[in-house]
Amino acid sequence: NSFSNPYKQVNIVGTASCHSMTWTPDAYAPVLTGNKLSALNIYGSLTLSNALNWQFNGTLNFKSSQKNNTITTGTCKPGNITFNGVGSWKLKDALLLSPASVLTINSGSIYANGNTIDCSVLNITGIGKKLLNLSNSTLMVEQQFNQANAQNFKGTYTHCNIYYIH
Numbered sequence: 001n002s003f004s005n006p007y008k009q010v011n012i013v014g015t016a017s018c019h020s021m022t023w024t025p026d027a028y029a030p031v032l033t034g035n036k037l038s039a040l041n042i043y044g045s046l047t048l049s050n051a052l053n054w055q056f057n058g059t060l061n062f063k064s065s066q067k068n069n070t071i072t073t074g075t076c077k078p079g080n081i082t083f084n085g086v087g088s089w090k091l092k093d094a095l096l097l098s099p100a101s102v103l104t105i106n107s108g109s110i111y112a113n114g115n116t117i118d119c120s121v122l123n124i125t126g127i128g129k130k131l132l133n134l135s136n137s138t139l140m141v142e143q144q145f146n147q148a149n150a151q152n153f154k155g156t157y158t159h160c161n162i163y164y165i166h
Contacts (some may be wrong), residue, residue, distance in 0.1 A: 020044030
C-alpha cells in the first residue's frame with residue numbers, strides 16, 4: 001500500500017508523463033484528480049484498480065513507440081483518450097469512457113481483444129498509420145463517428161458488433 005490514510009489524492013496539474021502507470025488494489029481507495037486542462041502522457045501500459053477513485057477530467061495520451069502495451073481500466077471511466085504513438089495497445093478489459101468523452105486515434109494499433117469500447121465520440125484522424133482491431137469485440141459510439149481526413153487507417157471487424165447511437 002502506498003497510502004496510509006483513506007482517500008489520499010494524487011492531483012495532476014498541467015501535464016504529467018510516465019512510462020507506465022499501475023494502480024494496485026489499495027484498501028485506502030486513493031483518488032486521482034485533475035481538471036479538464038490536465039493531461040497524462042503514458043508511454044507504455046496503464047493498469048487501474050477497482051479501488052481507485054477516478055476523478056481525473058483531463059486527457060489520457062497514449063504515446064508509446066513500443067508494441068504489446070496493455071490497458072486495464074477496471075471500473076474506472078476515463079474521460080478523453082488520444083492514441084498518438086506508433087506502438088500497440090491491447091485492452092485487458094472493457095474501455096468505457098465517461099459520458100461526453102472523445103476517443104481519438106491519430107496513430108498506433110489498438111486491439112479490443114474481445115472487449116467493449118464505449119465512447120460518446122470516436123475520431124479517427126491524421127496521416128499516421130493506425131489500426132483498430134475490433135475482432136470478437138463491441139464498439140459503441142453514442143454521438144458522433146468521425147473518420148474525415150483520416151489516412152493510413154485499417155479496421156478489422158471480424159465477428160464484432162458496432163452500435164452507433166445517434
